[in-house]
Each structure stands twice: as C-alpha cells, then as structure tokens.
Amino acid sequence: MQYMTMPPGQHRLPPLPYAYNALEPVISERALRIHHDKHHKAYVDGLNKAEINLVKARQNNDYAYIKYWENQLSFNGSGHILHSIFWTIMAPIGTGGQPGPQTTNQIVGYFGTYDAFKEQFETAAEKVEASGWGILIWQPAWRRLEILQCEKHQNLTQWGGIPILVCDVWEHAYYLDYQNKRKEYINAWWDLVNWHEVEKRLLFAMGGQMPLMLVHNGRVNFR
Numbered sequence: 001m002q003y004m005t006m007p008p009g010q011h012r013l014p015p016l017p018y019a020y021n022a023l024e025p026v027i028s029e030r031a032l033r034i035h036h037d038k039h040h041k042a043y044v045d046g047l048n049k050a051e052i053n054l055v056k057a058r059q060n061n062d063y064a065y066i067k068y069w070e071n072q073l074s075f076n077g078s079g080h081i082l083h084s085i086f087w088t089i090m091a092p093i094g095t096g097g098q099p100g101p102q103t104t105n106q107i108v109g110y111f112g113t114y115d116a117f118k119e120q121f122e123t124a125a126e127k128v129e130a131s132g133w134g135i136l137i138w139q140p141a142w143r144r145l146e147i148l149q150c151e152k153h154q155n156l157t158q159w160g161g162i163p164i165l166v167c168d169v170w171e172h173a174y175y176l177d178y179q180n181k182r183k184e185y186i187n188a189w190w191d192l193v194n195w196h197e198v199e200k201r202l203l204f205a206m207g208g209q210m211p212l213m214l215v216h217n218g219r220v221n222f223r
C-alpha cells in the first residue's frame with residue numbers, strides 16, 4: 001500500500017463506492033446525496049481553505065488568526081477523514097458479509113462477545129451529547145480495539161493522527177517554574193526535545209495504515 005504525500009489545499013471529495021440509492025431503505029437516496037455532495041464536500045473545501053491560509057500565515061509570519069484556522073483545520077479535517085471512512089465501511093444490504101476472523105478475534109478478545117461489543121457501541125453512539133460519532137478504534141499503543149464517543153469531532157484533533165511530538169501545556173506542567181508565562185515555558189521547552197526519539201516515533205507511525213478509499217486485493221488506489 002502506497003501513500004502519496006498530500007500537498008496543502010489539494011484534498012478532493014472521494015466518490016461514493018456505490019450508487020446514491022444503494023443504501024436504501026436504511027439511508028435514502030436523497031439523504032445520501034445531500035450528506036455526501038453537500039456536507040462532506042463542505043468539509044473538503046473547508047480543509048483546503050484552512051491549509052492554504054496556514055501556508056500564507058507561515059509565508060507572512062502572520063499568526064493573527066491562528067486559532068481560527070487551526071479550528072477550521074481540525075473541524076474540517078476530522079469531518080473529511082471520518083466521512084471518507086464512513087462511506088467505505090457501509091455497503092448495500094446483504095453485501096457486507098460477517099465480521100472477519102481478525103475482527104471477530106479482536107472483538108471477542110477485548111469485549112467478551114460480539115453482542116457485548118454491539119451493545120456498547122450502540123449505546124455510546126446513541127448517548128453522544130449533541131453531534132458527534134461513535135467510533136471503534138485500533139489503539140496501536142495497546143494493540144487492541146476501543147470504543148470511543150467523539151463529541152464534536154473538531155476538538156482540535158484529526159482522527160487517525162498518531163502523536164509524534166507532544167507538549168504538555170496544562171498549568172501543572174509549567175506553573176511552578178513559569179507561573180502564567182506559558183509562552184516562556186514553551187520557548188524553553190524546545191531545548192528539551194529528544195529528536196532521536198521523535199525520529200523513531202515518526203518511523204513507527206509511518207508503518208501505520210489508514211486508507212480512505214476501498215481496498216481492492218490489498219491495494220488502494222490513492223490517485
């Protein structure tokens with residue numbers, strides 16, 4: 001499987017892997033058309049716009065709107081990634097098959113039974129406050145599955161991203177030494193960064209795979 005580097009502002013709306021009416025009667029043609037063509041498209045456009053504006057911010061060294069564009073990056077980036085996956089993990093009724101051997105193995109191994117998994121997933125999704133997602137994740141750190149509620153997917157993250165370099169900016173991390181001068185703490189913190197470890201983490205993370213399109217015979221056409 002080969003990933004291409006995505007240049008800033010070049011994301012495109014992936015076509016649905018089936019017809020607009022293929023998910024009826026569970027999801028109507030009208031609903032799917034609006035969801036894909038309007039809602040998902042808006043995420044793609046918003047993500048491109050945020051990335052382009054951040055390119056400009058870097059060029060001009062002007063970060064006056066950094067909070068706005070970072071929020072747009074998260075909101076639209078997560079929306080694009082989650083919807084892309086959403087389309088691929090659905091199929092017309094009767095064609096989706098049963099949980100595969102590894103899926104079953106991992107579900108039963110962690111949740112006990114398929115029914116227990118299903119009950120928790122359903123309830124978690126149902127009880128998400130306001131808008132969001134129910135999500136089954138593979139946690140690479142623990143080599144196992146987990147079910148998460150994603151309340152407002154923009155919470156300054158992009159699902160699927162693997163942390164490479166992290167800076168703790170909770171007050172407990174710096175208040176004794178820097179009081180309210182968080183910026184001073186961050187400036188100083190750079191001198192502590194272990195880049196050897198960052199490099200290793202990056203190599204590990206790059207071994208991870210999360211295709212956003214249908215996989216055919218173990219291959220993904222990323223175009």
Ligand code: MN
Binds near residue numbers: 035039083
């Ligand atoms: Mn949606």
